[in-house]
Amino acid sequence: MSAVESNFEYVKKDLPASWNKLGLLLTGIGLLLVVVAFFVDHTRAAFNNLIMLMFLSSIGVGALFIIALEYLAGAVWSTPYRRIMEFLAATLLILPLVALPVYMNLHDLFHWTHEEAVQGDYILEAKTPYLNIPFFTIRVAAFFAVWIIFFFLLIRNSKKQDESKDQSLTTKNIRLSAIFMPFFAITLTFASIDWMMSLEPHWFSTIFGVYYFSGTVLAALAAGTYAIIVLNEKGYFQFKLVKDHFYSLGALMFAFINFWAYIAFSQFMLIWYANLPEETFWYLNKWEGSWMFVSIGLIFVHFVIPYFGLLSQPSKMNPKNLKFMSLWILFAHFYDLYWLIMPTYSADGIAFGWMELAFPIAGLGLLILIFSMRAKNQNLLPIGDPKLKRGLNFRL
Amino acid sequence: MNDKILYGYTGIFDTPDEIINAAEKVSDAGYKKYDINTPYPVHGMDGAMKLPPSKLGYAALVFGLTGTFAALAIMYFMSVLDYPIVIGGKPFFAFPAFVPIMFEVTVLSASIATVVTMIAFFFKFPNISHPLHGTNYMKKVSSDKYGVCLQSEDEKFTEDGAKELLASLNAKDITPIYFPDEVHEKQTVFEPKFISLLLFVAIITSGGTYFALNKLMFMLPFNWMMYQEKTVPQESSTIFADGFGMRPPVEGTISRGNMPYQFKDQPELAAMLLKNPLVPDEQTLATGKEKYDIYCSPCHGYFGEGDSRLRGQYPNPPSLHSEKSRTSSDGSIYHVISAGQNIMPSYSTQLTRQERWATVLYVRALQRSFNAKESDLE
Known part of the structure; x- marks a missing residue:
């Protein structure tokens, strides 16, 4: 057993410049295409922008949740790479910018913003106290504010600890995490209701927030796992992660795949069983024309393939397999959001063209860019954290 | 010199780091039959002891899958083959409704089978005794110490070698453990x-x-x-x-899709005006036969001969093959079914109009079978 010595000295290594360049390149191409897209067809572009907004919020909020969870659970195994999650959580900072084009095209996205449509519609009229643009704006601003404030508070303490090595900062962060958790649950639930469920304002599902939450954590974990494995391969951590670390990451992803399937199936089965027209239409819309194949595909992409890909113990310990599966899960989360959002735009069948590719390119570019920018002036390891050594020596 | 049989040698350690180190050294020394006893699962122990992955997972997999498919097969048999009932307008093979049950049975059978397999094969059921039970060593390692036990079964084991190895690891309380005096078989679960x-x-x-x-x-x-x-x-x-x-029901209302019979006390008018809307094809006659056998045959007999199965509890009805029956119009038979005649009650609540007309056609077919025309034989 190769225990990491206690007198272990961390020397900061910069990430390769090619990462920054790749991020810039993808962002540049993506943003150019996005601007063109908004000129060509602003409705379709707004829908795609919404998918990207939800995807980036998933990674940002999900990463912040995982950080808070680590503090609350007193987890040791994830401490060495908590910084990776902190870099990913920085995505929260650009969310308001990503949300801006969506907010400017609310009329294209949300049926309930049209006053003439709401008038005479009994259900929508009854929902107006909640679904109206001023209140919507306040809520969305509040979500972003809560996320960004907690991001800054948690990250500041973690960063400070690198120099001061003050253990009380960990205690402070545990308290902050405990306060963050209920805020997280409420904001994420309502964010998913506001941005995605209200696309079909007549429809409702009480499990929808949990459904989005399961995908959120999964996406953040997958993005983090990918980054951790790539950085470990190139030796940026200065120590080698062992199979026990990989196993823990893989097991958590595996658990959340099952959790997602459990929630998705619960939502489907209750609606299928009750067979009430005001609920079933949402699923029927996703069964219309070629959407049927997307719906069936979702079961395989989001559950069957990652389930068997991560089922056995060796498959979770193999970094190569884990790298592939984490990319696959990121794709699956995008696929899930596409399935949730796009049927509202094109009801008769799949809409997939250059626009659907432009937004993910821009999103991916932004993600890489933020990651490498955050990594530039921070340590890759939380060197002041009292749990770090135990985390490096973590064995199952 | 005692004549007890030696089980093994034990040594005690104070910290988890020491026991991990001890486990590594013992397995490096080539020992296979030894055990580590700790008050809680120590991280990294499997690797230190070089234990292969447990086989217990396979039992869970096999029994779990058995549970999944057994649940599916049972529900398929019950709700599709043996006793199909329409529930909430769902198909008989309502897969989404089966999934939670399949899931639960999988979890149940996998967990029970895992525990049973563990007790039966790994703990050698029904044996409940172990030489370490009740020893001072066990008392220590189940509260705050960490212990290693080298068993005499091991090929490399010698009393001096074991003592030496434990001493070189700085173990405390190096003690031999003997099998208990009583005969083994006594200490079973029974x-x-x-x-x-x-x-x-x-x-x-x-x-x-x-x-x-x-x-x-x-x-x-x-x-x-x-x-x-x-x-x-x-x-x-x-x-x-x-x-x-x-x-x-409120006066003057009728239930949906159910028109009242309009010739209630007018048999002549019914016989004259009502025409059978159905043609005697296979399906109609099958419906007619089904309904006739259920509702008419108890009194009229399966072939309309008036041979009641009710053993004289009611007066026997006339044969359906009488001249009068054969020559009466479809409308008149329909009227009798709808409104009743003499002691026969109305069947309008049991039979829909379509079914009544189908029954009329079946009665016609019965009559024809008893009094076939010359042309039917061709």
Whole structure:
């Protein structure tokens, strides 16, 4: 057993410049295409922008949740790479910018913003106290504010600890995490209701927030796992992660795949069983024309393939397999959001063209860019954290 | 010199780091039959002891999958093959409704099978004794110490070698452990004490279940679901003057899709005006035969000969093959089915109009079979 010595000295290594360049390149191409897209067809572009907004919020909020969870659970195994999650959580900072084009095209996205449509519609009229643009704006601003404030508070303490090595900062962060958790649950639930469920304002599902939450954590974990494995391969951590670390990451992803399937199936089965027209239409819309194949595909992409890909113990310990599966899960989360959002735009069948590719390119570019920018002036390891050594020596 | 059989040598350590180190050294020394005893699972122990992955997972997999498919097969047999009932307009093979049950049975059978496999194969059921039980060593390692036990079964084991190895690891309290004096077979699960414990648990569990399901459910407030402030069918009511909970339809209304029979007391008019809308094809006759066999045959007999199966409890009806029956129009037979005749009641509530006309056609077919025309033989 190769225990990491206690007198272990961390020397900061910069990430390769090619990462920054790749991020810039993808962002540049993506943003150019996005601007063109908004000129060509602003409705379709707004829908795609919404998918990207939800995807980036998933990674940002999900990463912040995982950080808070680590503090609350007193987890040791994830401490060495908590910084990776902190870099990913920085995505929260650009969310308001990503949300801006969506907010400017609310009329294209949300049926309930049209006053003439709401008038005479009994259900929508009854929902107006909640679904109206001023209140919507306040809520969305509040979500972003809560996320960004907690991001800054948690990250500041973690960063400070690198120099001061003050253990009380960990205690402070545990308290902050405990306060963050209920805020997280409420904001994420309502964010998913506001941005995605209200696309079909007549429809409702009480499990929808949990459904989005399961995908959120999964996406953040997958993005983090990918980054951790790539950085470990190139030796940026200065120590080698062992199979026990990989196993823990893989097991958590595996658990959340099952959790997602459990929630998705619960939502489907209750609606299928009750067979009430005001609920079933949402699923029927996703069964219309070629959407049927997307719906069936979702079961395989989001559950069957990652389930068997991560089922056995060796498959979770193999970094190569884990790298592939984490990319696959990121794709699956995008696929899930596409399935949730796009049927509202094109009801008769799949809409997939250059626009659907432009937004993910821009999103991916932004993600890489933020990651490498955050990594530039921070340590890759939380060197002041009292749990770090135990985390490096973590064995199952 | 004692004549006890040696089980092994034990040594005690104070910290988890020491025991991990000891486990590594012992496995490096080539020992296979040894065990580490710790008060809680120590991280990294599997690797230090070079243990292969446990085989228990395969038992869980096999029994879990067996549970999944057994649940599917049982539900398929019950709700598709043996007793198909339409529930909530769903197909007989309602897969989404099966999934939760399949999931639960999978979890149940996998977990039970894992525990049973562990007890039966890994713990060598019904043996419940172990030489380490009751020793000072076991008392220590189950509270705050970490211990290693080298077993004499191991090929490399020698008394001096084991002592030396433990001493080189700086183990404390190096002691030999002997098999207990009593004969082994006595210490099995089939002991009166243990059996009475099992009985006690069984009585408490089943008694509690009986109480919960048969008594508790009828006590306040657990019976609130059962007794609600509403009138259920067949119940009396204090609200209505006639005391009936069930109300007749409002006067002048009819239930949906159900036109009342308009020739109720006018058999001649019915016989003259009503025409059979159906043609005697295979399906119609099959429907007619089904309904005839259910509703008509108890009195009229399976072939319409008037041979009642009711053993004289009612006067036997006339044969359907009489001259009068054969020459009467379809409309007239339809009228008899709809409105009744003499002692025969109306069948309008049991048979829809379509079914009544189908029954008329079947009666015609019966009549034809008894009095076939010359041309039918060709």
